[in-house]
Amino acid sequence: MASKKKIEIILDEYTGIDELSIEDQLLVREAMRASANAYSRYSNFSVGAALKLDTGEIITANNRENASYPVSLCAEHAAIAYAGGNYPGSVIISIAICARKGEEFTYVPVSPCGKCRQVISEEEDRSGKKIRIILYGRSVIYISEGIENLLPLHFSSSDLLH
Numbered sequence: 001m002a003s004k005k006k007i008e009i010i011l012d013e014y015t016g017i018d019e020l021s022i023e024d025q026l027l028v029r030e031a032m033r034a035s036a037n038a039y040s041r042y043s044n045f046s047v048g049a050a051l052k053l054d055t056g057e058i059i060t061a062n063n064r065e066n067a068s069y070p071v072s073l074c075a076e077h078a079a080i081a082y083a084g085g086n087y088p089g090s091v092i093i094s095i096a097i098c099a100r101k102g103e104e105f106t107y108v109p110v111s112p113c114g115k116c117r118q119v120i121s122e123e124e125d126r127s128g129k130k131i132r133i134i135l136y137g138r139s140v141i142y143i144s145e146g147i148e149n150l151l152p153l154h155f156s157s158s159d160l161l162h
């Protein structure tokens with residue numbers, strides 16, 4: 001007979017940006033700034049992502065949409081691809097993500113899409129280090145220490161060995 005397996009996810013919850021450490025606040029503000037340059041003419045949902053690398057460098061990007069909708073690129077994916085291309089071997093320490101619908105930042109934290117979760121997971125797998133993931137919303141901010149909380153039972157390189 002099957003037994004139930006319960007998987008717990010743990011997020012730190014904050015109710016405002018002022019509650020975050022100075023370092024995290026800075027990263028969120030960089031993501032906010034990046035969202036202003038999103039190319040989001042089809043959805044009007046402007047996402048900003050900011051990565052902090054172990055070199056201290058901060059990389060920002062935003063979503064890039066396309067008239068052929070599936071061709072669009074998410075902000076997180078764009079930022080991670082840029083970091084990989086321009087700072088080879090660097091390790092992503094943390095990532096902040098925010099989104100605005102028109103001028104207003106979303107009330108609830110923006111939740112990375114499944115594909116972006118997989119992309120973040122690959123970065124952790126590559127570096128062997130957990131990434132601090134900061135999801136900004138005006139009413140609440142979630143912080144996850146690692147992708148496992150957002151992508152339980154994730155598929156990674158070790159699955160290819162079995």
Ligand code: THU
Pocket residue numbers: 040043045046047062063064065072073074075076111112113116
């Ligand atoms: N989007 C992101 O940039 N990141 C996510 O994780 C969720 C969705 C973008 C894709 C599209 O341009 C717009 O948000 C609406 O889905």
